[in-house]
Amino acid sequence: MSALATAKQASHLFATRRKALRLSQADVATRLGISQSRYSELEAAPERITLDRLITLTALLGLEIVVQDKQTTSRKSEW
Template identity: 40%
Template sequence: MATHVSHPLLTTSQLGQLLVATCKRKKLTQAEVATRLGLSQNRISHLEHHPHEISTKQLLSLCATLELELRTGERATAPLDTSLGW
């Protein structure tokens, strides 16, 4: 039985790290992910290193390709941090 682990994402840099780690865990190369998404390997590399440039459409496509689930919700106890680039 697979264990499902959730990781809160608070920064775009965490998103980039999650994408890289998920690809490694699933043994997917950038080229394989790119082919599945109809993008170039260079574009996948760029998005991993510049996750702040990922569009909502690209994020949802990446999540589907990597079998990740995107959820949103209110934080239970953490105060609002306005330094996160909004």
């Protein structure tokens, strides 16, 4: 499981996963109902993806979105 902190990480994750599944950008775009050039833009700048399209894309790539409480590390003060 990977926790994403930036859109750049999401961009890398989407491209890597798509390639691992041997899907072209055109394949994914067709399944999303958009053009290949539009998908290329979204993969490069995922901060522009609507929530609905993000959910569809992650499912298409065999991924899921999980929202949960952020894990905190317990640090004891030296004082």
